[in-house]
Each structure stands twice: as structure tokens, then as C-alpha cells.
Amino acid sequence: MAQMRQQVKELESRKQRLVERTGAGSEEFRSPTPPSSSSYPSRATPVKRENFVRLANEIEAFRRQNAVMTKQLRERDVATGYMQNLLLEFSHDETDSDNNSSSGSDSGPAKSKKSKAREPLGSGPRPFNGNSRVRFTPLTREEGLTCVRQTLQLINNARLLYATEEHYYNRSKFLGWGQYTLRQGSTITFSVKKSLSKVTPAQLMATTWHLLTDGKNTQKLIPSTVNTHIRPLQKLSDDLFVIDRRSEDSARSGVLGKKLALRTVYVLFRVADADGSQTLAMKTINLPLVKKLLRDDEQWCDIFYWIRFLPDGSVRSSGGDARARDFSTVAEFGGSNTYTRDEIAKAWLGELVFLAIRWESLAVAPTLLKF
Incomplete structure (x- = not known):
């Protein structure tokens, strides 16, 4: 592609030089007589x-x-959006049984054989062994903060597209989750949100952060057919990580009969705003060297999505008690990526709703159960 662009530039330069020489020649051979009314150039x-x-x-x-x-x-970049689909399905979780299959005193040959039968797809070794490490150069603190600022700006730009509630009111809801989606060229921006009672943004952020920074907990958000492994590459602060992620989906047929694991390295961070809202985001880092050195059974893909928790007003106090008696929080899941096929974008949004529902059962329920 770069070579072709260079050739185009050279041809355009030659064209420009030819036009300039033509103009100079016209001045040199121009006759002092008044110009002819003919639109054709003279023989000179x-x-x-x-x-x-x-x-x-x-x-x-x-x-x-x-x-x-x-x-x-x-069209090839359609596979880029495949990673999002790994988090967007509502199905039974087998993580605990899989992780515990090799523990205990009864871990004999039969149990090892059962564990081997449950190996994820892919012809290579299991994820994150010695052969799967990435050549990642740690970010400086300033580089990490720059990633955070740029990602927050992208989130703000995307959220301006659905800044008014009318975008949600005009669409159907599913189990209380409103939805919004917009296609601009090949870029899809999506969002689902719901108001949750008697829970604060800080509570939701704490449980959600715990889910997304631990591989075992992250697996609970995704289908049992998808085996996802996450590994922190760098901890810049308690609220900013660089994560290496590899996912394998046994339900997918793969490309040309070959099943490929999806690999990405992304920043994961959370921030709190002055108005009480909380934002969590994940966005792939551009790492050309890591992409180049992927294994044969891996494919690089980008992810970019966010979760926001916003206070949803108030709040009545009972009697002379100044404390709020009732309150609620708006949970918003959003993302933006490039797709060239409408059916994939529609499936993406539909599956996002199921992710939100599963998240609701894992992150919200513990904050409401009081004994």
C-alpha cells in the first residue's frame, strides 16, 4: 500500500512538471498577434x-x-470486532470446574484426561505459556496517562452522539435496558443503559473493577465456549493496568478451516469525576512489533469499549433525616469500532444486552444482598 501511494505521488509530480513545462513553452512560443478565438492550441x-x-x-x-x-x-477488519463478541453472550459458566479440575487429592489419570478433553481450541500450547509471551516495552507513566486522556476524549466524542434521552426512548427495551446504535460509514457506535435503584456508582465500580482485573472473574462474563486468559503486563497505578489478553472460541469455525485465537494488548483504567460518576474503559494499544510477532494460531484484534456509572438524581429524605432514603445509578455500557457488515453490527448490539444482563447479576446483586 505504501509503495503504491509513493508511485501515485511520483506520477502526480511528473504530471505537474509536464504541465509547468507546457506553460513555459506556451509563453516562449506565443505570437505577439492577438490570440486566436480557437480553443485548440497552435502548432507551436x-x-x-x-x-x-x-x-x-x-x-x-x-x-x-x-x-x-x-x-x-x-472487510478483513471485520475480524477486529470479533473480540467484542467474546464478551457479549449470556451462557452458563464453566470456569470454576475447569480451573479446579487439576486440584485435590483425586486428580488422577481419569481427571487429567477429562481436563485435557476440555482444552480450548487452537493447535498450539495453552495460552500464556513460555511460547506466548509478547515483546512488550513497558509504558512510562506519562505515556500511560496520555492513553487515558486520549481514550476519555474518544469516549466523550462518542457519547455526544447520544447525549439526549430521545435516542433511547425511541427504541425498544429488554429487561429494562435501553439501547442506542449509530452507524457512520463503517464505524458503529453503540450503547445500552439502565437505571439501578439503591446502589451507588462507587459500589458498582468496585465490583466491576474486581470482575475485570481477575481472569477467573472475567471468564464469568463470557460464554462457556470461549476460553479467555488475561495477564497483567504492567501496573502503572492501582487504577491503570496494561493487560495482555488471549481468547479462544470453540464455537467458531475459524478462517479457512483454521481456528485462530484472538490476541490483544489494551489499557484498562478507571476514573472518578467530580459529579460522582465513574468511568471504566478498555482500549487496545497500537503495538506493531507485538502484532508482527504473533504466533501462527493467533490473530490481532482491537477493542474499545467503556462502562460508566452516573448518579440518577435523588433522593428523598424521610422526616428530619438529612440522609437520602432512596437513590439510583445509571449504568451505561458503550463502545465503538469498525464494521463493514450490518448483520455483525446488529448481532454485536444484541449480544451486548446479554452481557449487561449477566454483569447485572454478577456486579449488582452482591451490593443489594444484605444480611
């Missing part, structure tokens, strides 16, 4: 029409090829 004008037409045709051909290649790259 050395206009190299054949070269001009040939160069113009070559430039146009390169532009068409560039458009075709861009389209092909976008």
Missing part, C-alpha cells in the same frame, strides 16, 4: 498530449486499485 505549442493522457490514466488506475485494496482491508 509543444503540448505532449499523449504523455499527459497516459499519466492521467495511470494515476486514475492507481486510485482505483487503492480503493479496491482499502475495501479489502476493511
